[in-house]
Amino acid sequence: MKKAVVLLSGGIDSATAAAMAKHTGYALYALTIDYNQRHRAELAAAKRVAQFLAVEQHIEQKLDLRAFGGSALTSDIAVPKDRTGAAMAIGIPITYVPARNTIFLSLALGWAEVLGGADIIIGVNALDYSGYPDCRPDFIAAFKAMAMQATKAGVEGTWALNIQTPLIALTKAEIIATGTKLGVDYSMTVSCYDPTPDGTACGHCDSCMLRRKGFNEAGVPDPTIYV
Amino acid sequence: MKKAVVLLSGGIDSATAAAMAKHTGYALYALTIDYNQRHRAELAAAKRVAQFLAVEQHIEQKLDLRAFGGSALTSDIAVPKDRTGAAMAIGIPITYVPARNTIFLSLALGWAEVLGGADIIIGVNALDYSGYPDCRPDFIAAFKAMAMQATKAGVEGTWALNIQTPLIALTKAEIIATGTKLGVDYSMTVSCYDPTPDGTACGHCDSCMLRRKGFNEAGVPDPTIYV
Numbered sequence: 277m278k279k280a281v282v283l284l285s286g287g288i289d290s291a292t293a294a295a296m297a298k299h300t301g302y303a304l305y306a307l308t309i310d311y312n313q314r315h316r317a318e319l320a321a322a323k324r325v326a327q328f329l330a331v332e333q334h335i336e337q338k339l340d341l342r343a344f345g346g347s348a349l350t351s352d353i354a355v356p357k358d359r360t361g362a363a364m365a366i367g368i369p370i371t372y373v374p375a376r377n378t379i380f381l382s383l384a385l386g387w388a389e390v391l392g393g394a395d396i397i398i399g400v401n402a403l404d405y406s407g408y409p410d411c412r413p414d415f416i417a418a419f420k421a422m423a424m425q426a427t428k429a430g431v432e433g434t435w436a437l438n439i440q441t442p443l444i445a446l447t448k449a450e451i452i453a454t455g456t457k458l459g460v461d462y463s464m465t466v467s468c469y470d471p472t473p474d475g476t477a478c479g480h481c482d483s484c485m486l487r488r489k490g491f492n493e494a495g496v497p498d499p500t501i502y503v
Numbered sequence: 504m505k506k507a508v509v510l511l512s513g514g515i516d517s518a519t520a521a522a523m524a525k526h527t528g529y530a531l532y533a534l535t536i537d538y539n540q541r542h543r544a545e546l547a548a549a550k551r552v553a554q555f556l557a558v559e560q561h562i563e564q565k566l567d568l569r570a571f572g573g574s575a576l577t578s579d580i581a582v583p584k585d586r587t588g589a590a591m592a593i594g595i596p597i598t599y600v601p602a603r604n605t606i607f608l609s610l611a612l613g614w615a616e617v618l619g620g621a622d623i624i625i626g627v628n629a630l631d632y633s634g635y636p637d638c639r640p641d642f643i644a645a646f647k648a649m650a651m652q653a654t655k656a657g658v659e660g661t662w663a664l665n666i667q668t669p670l671i672a673l674t675k676a677e678i679i680a681t682g683t684k685l686g687v688d689y690s691m692t693v694s695c696y697d698p699t700p701d702g703t704a705c706g707h708c709d710s711c712m713l714r715r716k717g718f719n720e721a722g723v724p725d726p727t728i729y730v
Binding site for chain 1: 562564565566567568570571572573594595599600601602603604605606609610612613614616617636637639641642644645646648649650651652653654655657658659
């Protein structure tokens with residue numbers, strides 16, 4: 277069985293990407309990063325998803341990105357709410373965490389090499405997303421080129437790293453429809469950037485709004501409890 | 504004053520690169536990674552060097568690369584000793600830590616963007632080194648290209664990341680001579696991959712051997728206490 281390191285955040289996208297990978301026959305090695313994020317409720321969600329998918333191994337890496345700050349998700353900057361239309365069009369929002377996917381993919385890269393040249397699966401998508409630069413195909417391609425210069429197996433020519441982005445061209449509704457067909461129970465997942473202390477979703481951050489819209493357009497009941 | 508994030512391991516190379524950067528007028532932001540490495544003595548060395556150089560800020564990030572393993576520095580694999588000549592020529596040794604510099608540079612990248620587009624300084628060198636792929640100019644160039652796709656400031660065109668590798672073409676002796684001229688006290692630094700529990704250098708790993716040879720060729724007294 278081909279191995280894959282899958283970045284598992286606890287949200288809809290990574291749960292779906294992991295379920296798709298499992299469906300195609302991968303042995304899954306799940307990697308979750310506790311980066312001292314505001315929405316720590318997603319860490320418990322990632323554990324639930326990893327268990328549901330019966331992954332071979334699940335590593336939760338602790339890494340304090342709050343020490344750097346610079347994002348609404350890693351500092352006391354307020355999470356923007358109820359952004360629509362013009363507000364969404366102004367560019368990359370303050371929830372962007374500098375170099376987050378670069379850091380996460382780098383960790384996945386290290387583990388993938390140790391596992392003997394595993395594939396990497398990341399649930400980025402560039403349609404119903406927050407405009408983050410590190411969710412785009414150009415970034416993924418540049419990361420792969422870098423990885424082949426960075427690693428022993430890459431420079432020795434024994435590894436052509438395969439970074440799979442199965443959701444990159446799907447809408448949130450298509451993602452939810454795909455996961456639902458594969459039996460993913462989205463009540464396990466958490467999307468909210470700014471949940472209450474008990475983990476209840478705010479319903480108004482970009483991530484909640486994309487989630488609600490996705491369920492609505494997919495015609496799938498939204499299992500989320502909002503404030 | 505231009506800001507620079509400098510990766511500070513506690514060894515000769517990063518101490519010298521940081522001292523060179525300070526000498527040219529940078530405000531230094533030192534980043535050290537506690538990756539649960541075998542040679543944890545280098546973490547205290549990094550603190551000494553950061554204090555000596557009066558850096559603006561020193562962040563020590565904890566990250567458990569031992570959870571991935573795959574290297575003599577992050578698992579119970581023995582550190583090779585007394586390698587010379589033919590043994591050194593067989594390629595990338597088992598002390599290689601998969602994706603280590605990719606991970607470290609990714610963290611530096613995140614902090615550099617938060618700091619408003621700081622330069623990054625890394626003391627890699629590709630002459631008197633252990634053959635690691637992520638110490639080569641090709642890797643650094645690929646990382647930079649990736650970083651410009653990864654970051655908000657990169658894709659918005661407001662940041663042309665400058666990754667400085669001031670030691671890349673220097674021998675260990677030249678590095679030591681340069682640092683000595685700048686007043687670096689190398690007794691602060693630690694190179695050994697396999698020190699005793701009290702931090703005394705083994706004298707026989709690749710890193711000790713390169714260090715000894717460097718001091719010898721530079722004609723600078725080696726302040727290291729070996730077993």
